Amino acid sequence: MAVLLQHLKLLHQGKFSPPKDYSFSNGTLSPANEKEKVAYDQVIDCSNYLASKGWVDLRCGLGEPGQEYRETVASLCAALQAGGFAKAVVLPNTDPVIQSKTEVTFLKAKAAAYLQELVILGAVTKNAKGEDLTEMLDMHFEAGVQFFGDGTHPLANADRYLKILQYLQKFEGTLFDQAYDPLLAIFGQMHEGEISTQLGMKGIPSLAEEVAIQRNLDLLRYAGGRVHFQTLSTAKGVDLIRQAKKEGLKVTADVSIYQLIFTDADLLSFDTNLKVQPPFRGATDRAAILEGLRDGTLDALVSNHQPQDYDSKFCEFDHAAFGMAGLTAFLPAMEQLAKELGWELLLEKVTSGPEKVVGQSADSWTIFDPTEKWTYNEKTNPSLSSNHPWFGQELTGKVKYCIQKGHLIQIND
Numbered sequence: 001m002a003v004l005l006q007h008l009k010l011l012h013q014g015k016f017s018p019p020k021d022y023s024f025s026n027g028t029l030s031p032a033n034e035k036e037k038v039a040y041d042q043v044i045d046c047s048n049y050l051a052s053k054g055w056v057d058l059r060c061g062l063g064e065p066g067q068e069y070r071e072t073v074a075s076l077c078a079a080l081q082a083g084g085f086a087k088a089v090v091l092p093n094t095d096p097v098i099q100s101k102t103e104v105t106f107l108k109a110k111a112a113a114y115l116q117e118l119v120i121l122g123a124v125t126k127n128a129k130g131e132d133l134t135e136m137l138d139m140h141f142e143a144g145v146q147f148f149g150d151g152t153h154p155l156a157n158a159d160r161y162l163k164i165l166q167y168l169q170k171f172e173g174t175l176f177d178q179a180y181d182p183l184l185a186i187f188g189q190m191h192e193g194e195i196s197t198q199l200g201m202k203g204i205p206s207l208a209e210e211v212a213i214q215r216n217l218d219l220l221r222y223a224g225g226r227v228h229f230q231t232l233s234t235a236k237g238v239d240l241i242r243q244a245k246k247e248g249l250k251v252t253a254d255v256s257i258y259q260l261i262f263t264d265a266d267l268l269s270f271d272t273n274l275k276v277q278p279p280f281r282g283a284t285d286r287a288a289i290l291e292g293l294r295d296g297t298l299d300a301l302v303s304n305h306q307p308q309d310y311d312s313k314f315c316e317f318d319h320a321a322f323g324m325a326g327l328t329a330f331l332p333a334m335e336q337l338a339k340e341l342g343w344e345l346l347l348e349k350v351t352s353g354p355e356k357v358v359g360q361s362a363d364s365w366t367i368f369d370p371t372e373k374w375t376y377n378e379k380t381n382p383s384l385s386s387n388h389p390w391f392g393q394e395l396t397g398k399v400k401y402c403i404q405k406g407h408l409i410q411i412n413d
Contacts, residue, residue, distance in 0.1 A: 178229075229254075261337075
């Protein structure tokens, strides 16, 4: 099938090209040749659309195996497609934990039926409890796993962290690390500050993240290796990564997009959908994260998609599970940040930025309308979970088409 995409602005080498006609034929997108007479099967007016390489998400939660009521491979791939993502790193926090070639092989077989590329993160400790090490070498050499980490669980044991770095160097593997001290964060519900005091809730201090990043960078200096720090939330954390990069350490880092949308003041409503880990911080931390994105300290924006069932969120705040379903509303979140950061930088943080961490992706494209309004509800949400504060609201920014593995896919309203 031959399709003509008229007046499309495509991001190339960090800048949008002037509106131009593109032809999709034989599974590839290329500039249309006006001299060639082609009988197109479909003509799409893209005057209001922007396009970039297919997006990459470095942090997605999954329920399958064991918690299919939260998210299956099928529903995750559908949510990725609707959100504009061609590739995603899947966290190991399932039941059982993805900690051996058996679970990896199972997920790869399930994912093979879909167009989205799932990069599986293998757990580094058994059941992601931070104690006994998993068979990382077996997962790599027998099942092809290149990226490792305990996902939503921090690696608090310094000796284990050191040994993990040493093991991963045998095949140039990368450790994904959500760094925070669990004892400093124990019983915490939100950011420790004026708002938590006002609400009478136990806070999670910025120190919990900062001391963990500092310690883990010291271990990296000692042992060598490569670490990708996930979901940074504090000004000092960003600065520590900035200094580590200047020093030449092999580090990259990302931030959850919703850290730039919400602050701890939004929790005055006691909306459990705003209970996330790491928690929303204050305006000073937000400003530091924005600067980290601008100067390249932070390489990627992630959805930090953590699907939860209804009962996990419809309860008292203290008892609610952490996490927000971040895929379906990812583009509207970017739209809210476009005036501050610009579309060029935002798209860099979901394309070339994350590719520095997980490598080049297959040829794919995401085409979206940054101005289209739509309602986030049961009809438009392909995920099995709806734990997002914007659920039921009208949002701006809609993915229209994806080109993945040679297929042009229209995203249904």
